[in-house]
Amino acid sequence: MRLERTQDGFLYIDEQGREIPLPDIDDGQDEPQYADDDEDGSDTEDADPLPESAEEDPYGLESAYFDPYEQIYFSQISDGLYQIASADGGARLWFAEVDEGDGVYQLIAQLDRNHHHIRLCYGDNGLPHSVYDSNGRQFQLHFSSIRLNDSDEVFDAAAEHGVFVGKDDNLYVNRLTSVTFNSRELVRYGYDGYGDLTAVYGRDGKRLRGFAYRNHIMIEHNQPDGLVSRYEYDRYDTDGKVLKSSNNSGREWHFDYRQGHTRVTDVLGRVEIYGFDDNNEMVYHIDADGHRTDSERDDWGRITLQHDELGRETRFSYDTFGNVISITAPDGSRTQIDYHDTLNLPVAVNDPAGRITEYAYDGRGNLIQITDPAGHSTGYTYNEQWLLTTITNILSKTRQFKIFEE
Secondary structure, eight states, X not given: OEEEEOSSEEEEEOTTOOEEEEEOOOTXXXXXXXXXXXXXXXOOTTOOOOOOOOTTSTTSOTTOEXXXXXXXXXXXXXXXXXXXXXXXXXXXXXXXXXXXXXXXXXXXXXXXXXXXXXXXXXXXXXXXXXXXXXXOOEEEEXXXXXXXXXXXXXXXXXXXXXXXXXXXXXXEEEXXXXXXXXXXXXXXXXXXXTSOEEEEEOTTSOEEEEEEEETTEEEEEEOTTSOEEEEEESSSSTTOOEEEEEETTSOEEEEEEETTEEEEEETTOOEEEEEEOTTSOXXXXXXXXXXXXXXXXXXXXXXXXXXXXXXXXXXXXXXXXXXXXXXXXXXXXXXXXXXXXXXXXXXXXXXXXXOEEEEEEOTTSOEEEEEOTTSOEEEEEEOTTOOEEEEEOXXXXXXXXXXXXX
């Protein structure tokens, strides 16, 4: 994951490799922004990712840009430091430039609502060398230079991302080859001459996963239990689509991509159909027995109406942040959900019978009490590290949790 500065703002490359455009922002905003309907040094080892935030805005989201498509907040929390957060602020990612001035902001920290965090520290080569957790444990990341195949006339090694010329004049790429903790190897990775991951080994040295590729596209995945899955594509590049998926247990699926829908046929000839709208969101499904379910979505891709196979309707309503605020069942009964103004967490659920369940939180968003419709409460307490220590139920019986410390 990373942020890249563009002419108009930023691109957020997420964990799936999707490129999500984000606007240019600064730290002088007074009001939150919303998406329009049309559309440090290199080593951060000493950085402290625990800023003090006011309880009324514990995650620093008050003036952040909100993207309703992705349901994420984007903000600049200090000079050169940017944050992407979930709608409730419970998960946050921090990004900063490792190589100053290159416009690429690498992931340097991941935080939860209690500021428990994982920090990534980078070296002069721009690669992460260590990961620290909230307990101060350090995990070492080890990279190796993988020599690229120069005997394959079809493979253009010089065009590979991150390629460099070694002292022996051969072409190499850097790849993560192991992770260690207290000098003990936790996991090891193997690669081929094309820079593709081919094997994963556990701490005992046993092979856990194996992979095979064609033009960097995975065509085989195998496991220690003997299961082998294979994939065939219409084209072997990043725009390719799977035509056939099979495994050595005899299971097989064929994919037929058509305008607005995809047909999936299994080894017995049974056909399922998946239908999509103009945004490639699934809007209907027909199973192998011919039963059909349909969905309607709003401009943000959220399901607003569902028809089951009998034609019965269920309706959903949302607030600005994508939270479900009401569900209307086929019989007309309705469930309503209210949310905390700042924490964006549910505070009350009113079921179709009018029974209300209430939820209370501390200033960070930790659940501290649930009150059922009869007025009985269950309480939750936490220690100084914000780890759950007790649960007291409606009978005043308390369950305690012992925290293991190394």
